[in-house]
Amino acid sequence: MKNIAFDRVKFAFDIERFFICMSQPLPFDLTSDTNPTNAMSLHDFSIVETTLREGEQFCKARFSSSDKVEIAKALDSFGVEYIELTSPRVSIYSRKDCHQIAELGLKSKVLTHIRCNLEDAKVAVDTGVDGINIVIGTSDLLRYFSHGKSIEEIIEIASKVLGFIRQANPRIELRFSTEDSFRSSLSDLLRVYLEIDRLGLVDRFGIADTVGIATPSQVFELVKILRQTTQKDIEFHGHNDTGCAIANSYTALEAGATHINTTVLGIGERNGITPLEGLVARLYVLNPEAIERKYALGSLGSICKLVADKVGVEIPFDRCIVGSASFSHKAGIHTKAVLKNSRTYEIIAPEDFGLERTMLIDHPLTGKYAISHRCHQLGLNLSPDKLVVATQKIKDLAYTRQISLEGIDRILVEFSQS
The missing domain is CATH 3.20.20.70 (Aldolase class I)
Structure with missing residues (x-):
């Protein structure tokens, strides 16, 4: 059984021999790397x-x-x-x-x-x-x-x-x-x-x-x-x-x-x-x-x-565009940049597909910019000092146990009222 192998010299020889046997002129230049x-x-x-x-x-x-x-x-x-x-x-x-x-x-x-x-x-x-x-x-x-x-x-x-x-x-x-x-x-x-x-x-x-x-x-x-x-x-x-x-x-x-x-x-x-x-x-x-x-x-x-x-299957999480993780951002350095300009870490705009990006904050890798973004969504106004403390508390909790978004929201509300 012969597989196609694209060694350029052998390839050129085989093709040229084929067209000679078929009594046809070569339709292209075999030696050129810039064939149109x-x-x-x-x-x-x-x-x-x-x-x-x-x-x-x-x-x-x-x-x-x-x-x-x-x-x-x-x-x-x-x-x-x-x-x-x-x-x-x-x-x-x-x-x-x-x-x-x-x-x-x-x-x-x-x-x-x-x-x-x-x-x-x-x-x-x-x-x-x-x-x-x-x-x-x-x-x-x-x-x-x-x-x-x-x-x-x-x-x-x-x-x-x-x-x-x-x-x-x-x-x-x-x-x-x-x-x-x-x-x-x-x-x-x-x-x-x-x-x-x-x-x-x-x-x-x-x-x-x-x-x-x-x-x-x-x-x-x-x-x-x-x-x-x-x-x-x-x-x-x-x-x-x-x-x-x-x-x-x-x-x-x-x-x-x-x-x-x-x-x-x-x-x-x-x-x-x-x-x-x-x-x-x-x-x-x-x-x-x-x-x-x-x-x-x-x-x-x-x-x-x-x-x-x-x-009867789930859409794989890593599927292009439609996977659940496609527009999820987690690490602090990523979320900070995406919040300023989404093109920093997104080459596809989710809104063009009727989708939304997700900023994940329920984990130890979160950062103050992502937490600040969540405060903004909740209509809360935390001082810079409170934001740093609240972020560290969320990070510490996430290291020891699973923390829900609702739990994070309660923490942020408490800090805003303290």
């Missing part, structure tokens, strides 16, 4: 939100039809460009769900995800969805243990399936993706993409880090090569087995990808994929105004709670 790519644009990228497909594969997920409609409407209100649904070939219920959600009249385009299989395609085109995402494994492992097809057979089957769909519905949006792209031979990948590209049938190509093995640099290199090889849009699907999903998705955009797969809370097979809230956080920091115009950020927290409730 379609730079990431916060206005041009799209989110393919797949909570209702990939997310349905999460170990605790069991969405009813009404759940799916509720989640689809919430995602549509948030503003995602695409909503992907489970293949209608999975069951009669999945088929009915595709029909129902396709008929909701959402602003988001509704997609379904199928195998590269003619029977799957026949069912999918009959659901009324706006687009069909097709996938087939290209790694040695998947070709041997999953579908048993050679690269030649993959190209042949894909040509038939894509041709059938395009003839059945000339206006439908088509994506063709390899699966397990980062454990596939680079020459196999390029051969498949180039042959499919020649057909002129697809709108978008997909790259999938199916097992979360890729590093950001590997993602950048592969997306960059595909970007320079085709004019079609590029979609990235990244699993989070090694914790790189958000970084890999962001890097894919930097390299020229146009579409990123996400799920709410990152739910999916095993450790899931790029979380919607994580990708939004990463892109918000780059350009808050653009992301605010693009998505209804104030509804992100309610969407995450909705999905968490449906699958």
